Amino acid sequence: MGAKRGQEWLEYATTQLRRAGYQRSDARLGVIEALAAHDCAVTAPELEAELRGREPTAGRATVYRVLEQLERLELVHRVDVGREISSFERAGPGTEHHHHIVCQNCGRINPFEDKGLERVVKRVSKESSFAISEHEIVLRGMCPSCSS
Amino acid sequence: MGAKRGQEWLEYATTQLRRAGYQRSDARLGVIEALAAHDCAVTAPELEAELRGREPTAGRATVYRVLEQLERLELVHRVDVGREISSFERAGPGTEHHHHIVCQNCGRINPFEDKGLERVVKRVSKESSFAISEHEIVLRGMCPSCSS
DNA sequence: ATGACTGCAAAGCCTTTGCACGCAA
DNA sequence: TTGCGTGCAAAGGCTTTGCAGTCAT
Numbered sequence: 282m283g284a285k286r287g288q289e290w291l292e293y294a295t296t297q298l299r300r301a302g303y304q305r306s307d308a309r310l311g312v313i314e315a316l317a318a319h320d321c322a323v324t325a326p327e328l329e330a331e332l333r334g335r336e337p338t339a340g341r342a343t344v345y346r347v348l349e350q351l352e353r354l355e356l357v358h359r360v361d362v363g364r365e366i367s368s369f370e371r372a373g374p375g376t377e378h379h380h381h382i383v384c385q386n387c388g389r390i391n392p393f394e395d396k397g398l399e400r401v402v403k404r405v406s407k408e409s410s411f412a413i414s415e416h417e418i419v420l421r422g423m424c425p426s427c428s429s
Numbered sequence: 430m431g432a433k434r435g436q437e438w439l440e441y442a443t444t445q446l447r448r449a450g451y452q453r454s455d456a457r458l459g460v461i462e463a464l465a466a467h468d469c470a471v472t473a474p475e476l477e478a479e480l481r482g483r484e485p486t487a488g489r490a491t492v493y494r495v496l497e498q499l500e501r502l503e504l505v506h507r508v509d510v511g512r513e514i515s516s517f518e519r520a521g522p523g524t525e526h527h528h529h530i531v532c533q534n535c536g537r538i539n540p541f542e543d544k545g546l547e548r549v550v551k552r553v554s555k556e557s558s559f560a561i562s563e564h565e566i567v568l569r570g571m572c573p574s575c576s577s
Numbered sequence: 578a579t580g581a582c583t584g585c586a587a588a589g590c591c592t593t594t595g596c597a598c599g600c601a602a
Numbered sequence: 603t604t605g606c607g608t609g610c611a612a613a614g615g616c617t618t619t620g621c622a623g624t625c626a627t
Contacts, residue, residue: 304601304606321540322529326591340609345592358563381470382559392469393557401549406568409541411530413570415506420554422561452581452626474616488584493617583624590617599608 287317294356301354311337312347316357380417384424391424435465442504449502459485460495464505528565532572539572 294313299305314337315328329344339347351357379394398418406413442461447453462485463476477492487495499505527542546566554561 306601306607308608321527322538324591342593342610343608346607379469382557382561384559385562390470391557391559393553395549395553398549398553401543401546402566402568405541405543405546406570409530409539409568409570410573411532411539411568411570412576413530413568414533415570416566416568418550418564418566420550420557420559420561420564422554422557422559422563425558428560454582454626456583472616490585490618491583494582579627581624581626583622585621585623586619588617588619591615593614594612596610597608598610599606601606602604 287320290356291317294351294354297354297356298350301350303350307337308339308343309347309350311335311339312344313351316351380419382420382422382424384427385421393420435468438504439465442499442502445502445504446498449498451498455485456487456491457495457498459483459487460492461499464499528567530568530570530572532575533569541568 291313294317295310298309303309311332312328315331316323325341325344325348328348329339329341332339332344348357352359377394378399379392380398382391382393384391402416402418406416439461442465443458446457451457459480460476463479464471473489473492473496476496477487477489480487480492496505500507525542526547527540528546530539530541532539550564550566554564
């Protein structure tokens with residue numbers, strides 16, 4: 282089932298790339314096939330490792346370049362699931378729980394909080410099989426200044 | 430107001446650190462003061478830069494070490510707001526919009542989706558002054574295997 | 578005195594980029 | 603042929619770590 286959907290995506294992605302003017306190439310196909318085999322988040326280094334010695338293969342730089350192309354065509358989404366290159370903020374007394382809206386153009390970060398959102402997150406957390414201890418929500422878009 | 434709350438936090442943090450058995454030190458105080466001056470996400474390199482040439486100051490390694498101590502005492506939260514060290518996943522045909530639950534112990538990633546959550550996020554997005562084009566939600570906790 | 582704490586510098590990752598070569602069209 | 607696409611290697615940025623010296627208690 283994951284495989285089947287992967288196949289569907291692979292064909293669509295290939296078409297869209299061609300439509301966008303990209304040439305056909307083995308290396309790019311390699312990256313796309315590797316992605317098609319995954320249903321959830323994969324990192325570039327993971328893809329690079331999977332492709333090493335495989336056929337068709339692709340070098341490190343190509344993996345990154347293809348991911349960038351796919352992202353631009355909305356054929357992949359970037360997800361920050363890791364815990365590196367983080368920001369920090371105070372927690373505890375004198376602080377308030379909040380989340381962030383980040384401007385994709387200028388990087389400006391805007392905090393926000395919403396009671397209803399917290400309620401739903403709490404419910405979802407309870408419904409999951411994990412023992413959830415924290416959550417993080419990031420909205421991305423254009424800030425007022427960058428929109429005008 | 431941000432300053433006042435920062436002060437409240439600073440005092441609480443100092444107390445908690447002492448209570449946890451940490452010694453008093455200028456460098457650590459420098460990091461805490463720098464944090465107290467921020468109400469939202471800051472990165473370690475930003476703190477390092479702010480502290481450079483300041484008094485009390487703190488070196489790079491110390492900044493990271495203090496942040497780690499504070500995080501362990503729940504005096505700061507780590508937030509991944511950036512766009513680096515990312516994971517990628519297919520988007521478009523043959524894929525479904527979903528979010529992630531990450532095990533803080535083994536790193537296992539579990540996808541989930543929830544209609545109610547999406548509804549609330551859409552509402553919040555509309556209410557903001559930004560033109561939101563995407564969102565990302567990460568829940569963190571212990572997976573069933575790591576809990577037992 | 579003793580152990581905690583610190584800075585420095587180097588190493589380890591992830592990601593990006595310059596450049597020369599190779600391949601698609 | 604033309605220029606897009608690729609691999610390699612090196613550079614750049616964030617984070618961690620070893621080590622010797624310093625400071626709190």
